[in-house]
Amino acid sequence: MGEARVDSFAMEAVADSLAFAASDIELTGLNWPEQQEDSECAALDLHAECARLWAESVADRLEVWAKRARQIANALERQE
Numbered sequence: 663m664g665e666a667r668v669d670s671f672a673m674e675a676v677a678d679s680l681a682f683a684a685s686d687i688e689l690t691g692l693n694w695p696e697q698q699e700d701s702e703c704a705a706l707d708l709h710a711e712c713a714r715l716w717a718e719s720v721a722d723r724l725e726v727w728a729k730r731a732r733q734i735a736n737a738l739e740r741q742e
Contacts, residue, residue: 673735680728687721 694714 668734668738670735670739673731673738677728677731677735680724680731684721684724684728687717687724691717691721 691714694710
């Protein structure tokens with residue numbers, strides 16, 4: 663099996679992609695309607711709130727991965 667070579671530019675591209683994905687998810691969240699207290703459709707509101715919380719969690723995790731990818735890219739750049 664061949665050895666995969668990862669360079670700092672490839673890791674920086676990965677970091678950028680992860681950061682862009684997190685940003686896109688956060689921007690989408692700005693357009694979500696607020697939960698209504700007197701809503702007739704409480705189940706739908708609950709599902710929407712769960713989806714919003716899940717999306718926030720995914721965006722947070724993507725940001726952590728982007729930060730880690732940038733750290734790896736910096737380490738690889740110093741090594742080269």
